[in-house]
Amino acid sequence: MKAQGIEVLLVFDPANMNYLTGYDGWSFYVPQLIVVALAEPEPLWIGRGIDLNGARETTYVEDANLYAYSDRYVHHDHRHPMDFVAHILRERELDNARIGLDMDSYYFSARGYEVLRRQMPHASFIDVTRLVSGLRSIKSPQELEYMRQAGQIMQRVMKVALGNVEPGIRQCDAVGEIYRAQMRGTQAYGGDYPAIAPMLPTGRGTSTPHLTWTDKPFVREEACILELAAARYHYHCPMARTVFMGDPPKRLVDAAMIVADGVQAALDAVKPGATCEAIEAAWRSVTAPRGIVKESRIGYSMGLNYPPDWGEHTMSLRPGDRSVLEPGMTFHLIPGIWMDDWGVEISESFVVTADGYELLAPFPRKLFVKP
Amino acid sequence: MKAQGIEVLLVFDPANMNYLTGYDGWSFYVPQLIVVALAEPEPLWIGRGIDLNGARETTYVEDANLYAYSDRYVHHDHRHPMDFVAHILRERELDNARIGLDMDSYYFSARGYEVLRRQMPHASFIDVTRLVSGLRSIKSPQELEYMRQAGQIMQRVMKVALGNVEPGIRQCDAVGEIYRAQMRGTQAYGGDYPAIAPMLPTGRGTSTPHLTWTDKPFVREEACILELAAARYHYHCPMARTVFMGDPPKRLVDAAMIVADGVQAALDAVKPGATCEAIEAAWRSVTAPRGIVKESRIGYSMGLNYPPDWGEHTMSLRPGDRSVLEPGMTFHLIPGIWMDDWGVEISESFVVTADGYELLAPFPRKLFVKP
Numbered sequence: 045m046k047a048q049g050i051e052v053l054l055v056f057d058p059a060n061m062n063y064l065t066g067y068d069g070w071s072f073y074v075p076q077l078i079v080v081a082l083a084e085p086e087p088l089w090i091g092r093g094i095d096l097n098g099a100r101e102t103t104y105v106e107d108a109n110l111y112a113y114s115d116r117y118v119h120h121d122h123r124h125p126m127d128f129v130a131h132i133l134r135e136r137e138l139d140n141a142r143i144g145l146d147m148d149s150y151y152f153s154a155r156g157y158e159v160l161r162r163q164m165p166h167a168s169f170i171d172v173t174r175l176v177s178g179l180r181s182i183k184s185p186q187e188l189e190y191m192r193q194a195g196q197i198m199q200r201v202m203k204v205a206l207g208n209v210e211p212g213i214r215q216c217d218a219v220g221e222i223y224r225a226q227m228r229g230t231q232a233y234g235g236d237y238p239a240i241a242p243m244l245p246t247g248r249g250t251s252t253p254h255l256t257w258t259d260k261p262f263v264r265e266e267a268c269i270l271e272l273a274a275a276r277y278h279y280h281c282p283m284a285r286t287v288f289m290g291d292p293p294k295r296l297v298d299a300a301m302i303v304a305d306g307v308q309a310a311l312d313a314v315k316p317g318a319t320c321e322a323i324e325a326a327w328r329s330v331t332a333p334r335g336i337v338k339e340s341r342i343g344y345s346m347g348l349n350y351p352p353d354w355g356e357h358t359m360s361l362r363p364g365d366r367s368v369l370e371p372g373m374t375f376h377l378i379p380g381i382w383m384d385d386w387g388v389e390i391s392e393s394f395v396v397t398a399d400g401y402e403l404l405a406p407f408p409r410k411l412f413v414k415p
Numbered sequence: 416m417k418a419q420g421i422e423v424l425l426v427f428d429p430a431n432m433n434y435l436t437g438y439d440g441w442s443f444y445v446p447q448l449i450v451v452a453l454a455e456p457e458p459l460w461i462g463r464g465i466d467l468n469g470a471r472e473t474t475y476v477e478d479a480n481l482y483a484y485s486d487r488y489v490h491h492d493h494r495h496p497m498d499f500v501a502h503i504l505r506e507r508e509l510d511n512a513r514i515g516l517d518m519d520s521y522y523f524s525a526r527g528y529e530v531l532r533r534q535m536p537h538a539s540f541i542d543v544t545r546l547v548s549g550l551r552s553i554k555s556p557q558e559l560e561y562m563r564q565a566g567q568i569m570q571r572v573m574k575v576a577l578g579n580v581e582p583g584i585r586q587c588d589a590v591g592e593i594y595r596a597q598m599r600g601t602q603a604y605g606g607d608y609p610a611i612a613p614m615l616p617t618g619r620g621t622s623t624p625h626l627t628w629t630d631k632p633f634v635r636e637e638a639c640i641l642e643l644a645a646a647r648y649h650y651h652c653p654m655a656r657t658v659f660m661g662d663p664p665k666r667l668v669d670a671a672m673i674v675a676d677g678v679q680a681a682l683d684a685v686k687p688g689a690t691c692e693a694i695e696a697a698w699r700s701v702t703a704p705r706g707i708v709k710e711s712r713i714g715y716s717m718g719l720n721y722p723p724d725w726g727e728h729t730m731s732l733r734p735g736d737r738s739v740l741e742p743g744m745t746f747h748l749i750p751g752i753w754m755d756d757w758g759v760e761i762s763e764s765f766v767v768t769a770d771g772y773e774l775l776a777p778f779p780r781k782l783f784v785k786p
Contacts (some may be wrong), residue, residue: 069625070611073521073724094711094753097623115711116735119728121545124519147526148495150444154528155518155542171526174492216598216605223594227587234587234630240441241608252468254440259605340465340486351722353444357490364487382465 045082048172050144052133053080056152058350060176062278065103071095072151072350074118075125081138088136090129092118126156130163139164144172150352177358181345182372187279188395191347191374194281195393195404197235197274201225202283202405205244205272206412211264211289215244215257226274238273238280239354245269250286250387253380265290269389271378273354274405280346280354281404282376284389287412299336299381299388300411306331307392307409310342310361310377314394314401320365327361327379342379346393369396374404416453419543421515423504424451427523429721431547433649436474442466443522443721445489446496452509459507461500463489497527501534510535515543521723548727552716553743558650559766562718562745565652566764566775568606568645572596573654573776576615576643577783582635582660586615586628597645609644609651610725616640621657621758624751636661640760642749644725645776651717651725652775653747655760658783670707670752670759671782677702678763678780681713681732681748685765685772691736698732698750713750717764740767745775 045053055078061067064078065087076091088109089099096112099105113128133139143164146152148171161169183191204225208218222242229235245255247266262268266289273282288296306327313326324342331337341362344355354376359367361377378391388411393404416424426449432438435449436458447462459480460470467483470476484499504510514535517523519542532540554562575596579589593613600606616626618637633639637660644653659667677698684697695713702708712733715726725747730738732748749762759782764775 070614070627070723071625094624094751097753098625101620101623101626115733118712119715119726119731145525147529148524150521150524152525153519153521154516154523154525155544157525157528158518173526214605216600220595220598223598224591227591227594229587229630234585237612237627243441249472252472253465254442254469255472256441256608259600341489344490352441360490362486380465382468
């Protein structure tokens with residue numbers, strides 16, 4: 045905070061709130077935050093009244109530092125929870141300060157920002173987007189353990205998914221089995237809700253990554269892309285695979301082989317000291333000569349998160365990103381290929397190790413075919 | 416738009432985007448929007464490049480009105496998708512205008528707002544929070560049909576949930592069965608992902624509404640609150656019930672009876688012309704004399720939505736909300752009671768009809784007890 049020139053930090057991102065205090069619950073649909081101040085020995089939690097006991101159950105924040113706003117502030121035309129937040133900051137004499145904000149957080153709105161500025165005219169607001177998310181990049185041994193457990197669950201989930209994507213089975217029924225496997229986890233540990241719902245575009249829909257499902261049955265001679273995740277205490281392991289029901293067209297078989305080779309080339313470039321863009325360059329060196337060219341990034345850092353995204357929004361595997369890999373960083377390497385009316389996704393989640401990489405969920409890296 | 420004094424409307428909320436154009440997909444974790452302009456006969460869709468085919472698949476927007484930004488704008492320190500949006504608005508000569516924004520949308524960030532203001536210095540921005548959400552309040556017959564289908568699914572989901580909340584069963588395993596039922600739906604129609612994950616606080620956790628689950632088994636002599644939903648094409652039917660495993664304490668039995676009576680009193684007050692606050696007053700008249708007093712609202716309008724909330728953020732059943740009920744409006748009546756270390760939730764989802772109300776998912780309205 046000193047390096048960024050701020051005295052007070054307002055943390056709205058649920059993953060960052062969890063990281064700093066343990067706070068957990070599906071309450072982020074109303075404004076809530078953690079306040080970290082150089083002048084305060086402990087953080088404050090500010091949230092909605094009905095979530096106060098949730099803060100008591102899940103955080104270490106002492107009672108004197110828990111502030112709950114009345115329901116009168118919730119979804120109201122003329123009152124906003126940020127009115128209450130400003131009131132608390134004034135009371136704590138934290139309003140006349142250099143205040144850092146994650147200006148690009150989903151759960152801190154433009155209206156909330158305007159209210160804060162109006163209510164605290166002597167504060168100066170500084171965008172410190174990714175300050176806390178950046179701290180989350182390198183995982184502790186305990187965090188890696190959760191992600192490996194998510195990886196174990198993910199392997200089971202993908203097996204269940206591939207078993208249920210069959211001509212004649214309704215997409216929604218396959219998704220029911222996928223969710224069930226995501227939550228049941230293993231005998232030793234259960235699963236949590238991933239930050240993104242199962243994505244499984246089928247047929248023409250495979251030309252784009254973010255479609256979900258319908259209640260129509262799967263159809264022979266169509267592909268289905270499965271982009272799924274498993275989560276353990278909100279720590280993720282995502283994985284994508286593609287399955288074709290029938291006799292796959294040569295362009296899809298070829299693309300899947302090139303993608304798999306590209307993924308291996310990218311992984312082979314992973315080691316401490318390498319840059320994010322070097323990983324992408326390794327992919328490109330293998331795939332571009334064979335005709336697979338891709339504008340969008342081929343991966344991103346991920347780990348602890350809440351909806352709507354499991355990505356950390358810090359590092360991207362793409363040209364121009366010179367972030368340097370360090371042991372304990374975790375990425376989803378997902379070079380999705382989306383053409384006019386078809387596509388293929390084969391991904392890997394990995395940890396950077398002392399001398400290379402560790403896959404979180406080893407699984408056959410190929411186009412699956414159901415004859 | 417004319418009444419609100421705006422010439423251009425930027426719509427970031429995924430439910431509002433779906434409502435206006437049909438756009439569907441889990442792509443709201445990056446900025447995307449619909450532009451409605453008085454000067455343009457048709458809306459524009461602006462989103463990320465890899466989601467362009469998703470817009471083609473799910474909307475009626477013609478190709479000339481689809482604008483996709485490069486992945487270079489995604490999660491970048493010095494570029495923002497709103498830079499691209501401003502560029503398109505300038506190109507369409509929509510920048511020197513009175514522009515309406517939902518300033519409290521999750522998916523339009525404070526940083527995005529600052530970029531728009533910097534890039535379009537001649538525009539004036541007007542907060543029209545709830546303009547489109549307000550249009551969504553009164554459901555069409557087709558929308559009500561989807562919500563009734565969600566209600567049919569919800570009845571099955573709650574039966575499955577109550578069957579699986581048993582001492583010795585792991586919470587995560589019960590949640591697996593809940594998700595499976597949510598997605599499988601009925602033979603006639605499958606389910607969609609609800610905007611909120613299953614919430615099922617247990618034991619002391621029942622003192623607060625938004626906790627999810629662990630992989631610990633349910634324990635005898637504890638309660639579990641099930642606040643769940645089913646969804647059809649993103650149209651919701653939520654429902655909460657409370658179950659006690661063992662011999663329930665008298666305070667819980669009494670509270671559940673009072674809540675159930677209060678819910679009936681509130682429902683009996685539902686009719687076109689009644690106000691939101693009158694529904695709450697009817698609840699209060701029955702419950703307050705019997706010692707159940709509640710600060711937070713007892714319900715809200717709901718329907719079509721995406722994570723993180725199924726509520727519409729328009730009307731709340733609480734003192735001071737004089738919104739007038741009209742046929743086709745849909746609400747979740749959820750007077751949750753949360754005490755120091757226990758709580759109870761029994762809710763109903765209903766439609767306002769010509770002369771009263773229709774329950775979306777009739778289900779026994781009582782404390783469930785597992786002896």
